[in-house]
Amino acid sequence: MKLYNFSLAPNGLRVLAFLKEKKIKLNTHEVNVRDGEQFKEPFKSMNSFNCIPFLELDDGTIITESVSICRYLEEEYYPNPPLFGNSPKQRAQIDMWNRRLELDCLTPLGHALRNKISFFCRSGFGWY
Ligand SMILES: N[C@@H](CCC(=O)N[C@@H](CS)C(=O)NCC(=O)O)C(=O)O
CATH class of the missing domain: 1.20.5 (Single alpha-helices involved in coiled-coils or other helix-helix interfaces)
Structure with missing residues (x-):
């Protein structure tokens, strides 16, 4: 599982705050949206919305939307503390x-x- 994110972006920060609150360490790749990396491969094929954050699961599933990513992590792997x-x-x-x-x-x-x-x-x- 890998998180594609840009730690300076507001929605990226929402996910980072969630991870910090839960003490979760995730494999993360920075996509520099200031340089337009979200419009380049492989990112544009992974997420056709051309934005971050998005989460790639081990089976290849891509989850976009910061709140959906956080909700998935809480429900599937990290129930405590329950933030939802x-x-x-x-x-x-x-x-x-x-x-x-x-x-x-x-x-x-x-x-x-x-x-x-x-x-x-x-x-x-x-x-x-
Ligand atoms: N509703 C989405 C918003 C995602 C979003 O707007 N991401 C911004 C960074 S905060 C982005 O990647 N912008 C790049 C662009 O619009 O080209 C979420 O919560 O994840």
């Missing part, structure tokens, strides 16, 4: 805050940065 909740109520509350953070905060912020800040446009993050 212990009961239906806790799981619902954790899911609720994750969705609020992503839909109302991170996504609009990401679009604004990508399209308005020249640094991100120049470095290949821009969509236009």
Whole structure:
């Protein structure tokens, strides 16, 4: 199993914070998204969304999305401490805050940065 990540990227940091909290050491490969490595092989064939983080399982399965990666690791290998909740109520509350953070905060912020800040446009993050 190998994690493809860029430790300076916000979603990469989400996974790194999760790993640190759980004291998990994973085989990791840095993909420098500032240099556009996500658009080059072998990464673009591994993850057609051209972004990090993504997790490659031993059977070749690719899991993208930071929260899905963390959830998989917790459920399959590292249940303690349980960071996704212990009961239906806790799981619902954790899911609720994750969705609020992503839909109302991170996504609009990401679009604004990508399209308005020249640094991100120049470095290949821009969509236009
Ligand atoms: N929803 C995805 C977002 C992934 C994402 O936007 N990753 C950024 C780094 S934080 C990326 O790889 N950007 C490169 C690009 O857009 O070209 C997740 O949580 O994993």
